[in-house]
Amino acid sequence: MNSRFLLLLFAFFLQASPLLAQSNKLIKELENKRGILQKQIAESESLLKTTKKDVGSQLGGLAALTGQIEERKRYILAINNDVESIERELTSLERQLARLQRELKDKKKKYESSVQYLYKNRSIEEKLMFIFSAKNLSQTYRRMRYVREYATYQRLQGEELLKKQEQVKHKRQELRQVKSAKEELLKEREAEKAKLEEQEKEKKVLVANLQKKQQGLQNEINKKRREANQLNTRIDRLIAEEIEKARKRAAEEARREAAARKKAEEKSADKTTASATPKNTTAPVEAFSMSKADRELSGNFVNNRGKLPMPITGAYIITSHYGQYAVEGLRNVKLDNKGIDIQGKPGAQARAIFNGKVAAVFKLNGLFNILIRHGNYISVYCNLSSASVKQGDDVTTKQTIGQIFSDNSDNGRTVLHFQLRKEKEKLNPEPWLNR
Template sequence: MSRILILLFLLCTCASPLLAQSNKLIKELENKRGDLQKQIAETETLLKSTKKTVGSQLNGLAALTGQIEERKRYILSINRDMEAIEQELSSLNRQLTTLRRQLKEKRQKYAASVRYLYKNRSVEEKLMFIFSAENLAQTYRRLRYVREYATYQRLQGEEIQKKQQQIAAKQAELKQVKQAKESLLKEREAEKGKLEAQEKEKRTLIANLQKKQRGLQNEISRKRREANQLNARIDRLIAEEIEKARKRAEEEARREAAARRKSEGTKSGSSGSKSKAAPLERFNMSKADRELSGTFVSNRGKLPMPITGPYLITSHYGQYSVEGLRGVKLDNKGIDIQGKPGAQARAIFDGKVAAVFKLNGLFNILVRHGAYISVYCNLSSASVKTGDTVKTRQSLGTVFSDASDGGRTVLHFQLRKEKEKLNPEGWLER
């Protein structure tokens, strides 16, 4: 009985580190999906009931499209996790096959040693084998052989027990990974079902909008006019900011040149010779701006989302057609991010507020990060002013919530490198 208890104890202690390996993999995959899962659940609350106005339906279509994209991204994540689990299952099966082969070999060796001992099982036979030696040295060798063979047999038995324990642990690990795979398959099917329902809803919404082609074109034209007006103002302010930065850099270069001339003049005065002044260097940015630009670039892909709380990207950067709607083309200089009412716009990096301006009753903020400028539009209030220094994730103001459209809350965000327009999605962490 005591031997059985010891064996069970060894089985448990040996199984723990083996199980931990697959546990770690499963836990890592679950953690990666966890953030996406949370994002999906929270963004579902952002989908508004469809109203009859063309503007509301168009906004609803954008939000629904964003949600569908998030769900597709989540299903892709599940597929990648399934591949990782399949690889783990293949590895475990190979390890199990190897362990079983090793166990078989050890059992065969053990059986051979048992058969040998059975043939020479009596004490008298062992003593006769030892004392029939021709001399003392041979007697010692035979005595040592008998002892070592007994030790060998005991070790063989222990090795068999150890292999059995390893097989049991590996089988438990295999079972656990199979359960994780089954759970993931169910989750994928559930997500596919939700995706199909949302795509059906999207088709219905597009069909409704197609019936209102004139109203749709009018709404698109209105949005385009507002966007052009906003972008023209942003372009002008950025041009002014670039000019200010150039003047700061020139002033810094002048100060450095004057300091060099003074230093060289002191040296030439002591030696009695005259030296030519070094030419003035041209810089578009000051040293501080250059350093900040370098730090900003090194954080590409790791910058926080410019809005607090759950979010959906409802409109992407660049020119694109709206799926299912003929002749509906959009040109976005940034991205549109929908959040919950009360969401705050927040700085994506350390910088200085270059401008705060109002357009059509709403606030817009430009923050300079060296050569880079981040732009936050469609705010109902601003909590910073021009010239303020801001830190990463610092609140800049409250994003406007449209009461006439179910409290829809959308931040328009742009990223520039001086006058060059950049796609913000490649810079933000998701």
């Protein structure tokens, strides 16, 4: 009986000790997730400097500030989600504590009853009289066993009471720690909201300054639109050429497979019979758009949607999103981005988002642009001051492919323009990237 009880006691403590660790683990996981976002925000704050007063610089500064505001809102949203998780944990802990306290109260009552019973029948003489007043030997044995087991029962009741008190103590400690974590989180949220409010004010001032320069602003937008159209026309032409190359590779592969099949059939079949019932084993060229290798690479690329690395090294802010949208606060200022613009620190490198082959490297307005094929997907990296790969090179995920141009006349502003295509179809890159 004693050995079994010790095993039960040991098992209880093995089970009870993780109770505290469980909430600590949740808090730690939430802290780690927030830590990544917090580091990203802290590093990207250094990208917000705008010293020049010209429209182009201020427009770039507005884009960077808007991106930083979005990042901070995303961080505050993460804090809100973490607060909700901790509140759910608190509710669960409070229910567990209430249940333990009810169980403790119940065990105290049972223990008090057993103590009172023993007190009433406390003398050795009374126990002996109870045993020896039995009518026969069998009854005597049963009464002896009853006295012994009741004593053991009372001891176990006491030990169970101590265990339950220890459980209540641990649960209260766990509850205090989670409440403390929640209080710290709420303080952090208020601090982030204050920073966000300051940045919103700064943005209003910047927008007001730009509104006073409407003509210069429109000229700058038109200039950027012309440059973007020129770049996209070149990219579209190169992608069309790459699609045609892929189609020819696939058609040639199909022809080789058909020829091999035909040769094998001719060896195993009678030539006369074969000539009497000709078989068309070669499919039309139009039926093939990708080789087996390209299909496999495309499948792997699709399977990594949402997990692809950012195409830039170091701290970054997304300053312009995919698609058509108006710039908040500026009338008649509409942008149409075929990809996304990502601002980094001076010296930042562009890097491949997945394994692939360099389809093209070309220069436009003095800057390099690189296209990488991943099956029938193509990633595009623009605005590079140098390229470290050439057409035909195989690249691997996260391999650096060139340095992003830093504009020394604009406080070293460093912006990568990144696009993603599925053949000729333009895709929004953000859902594909791991942020």
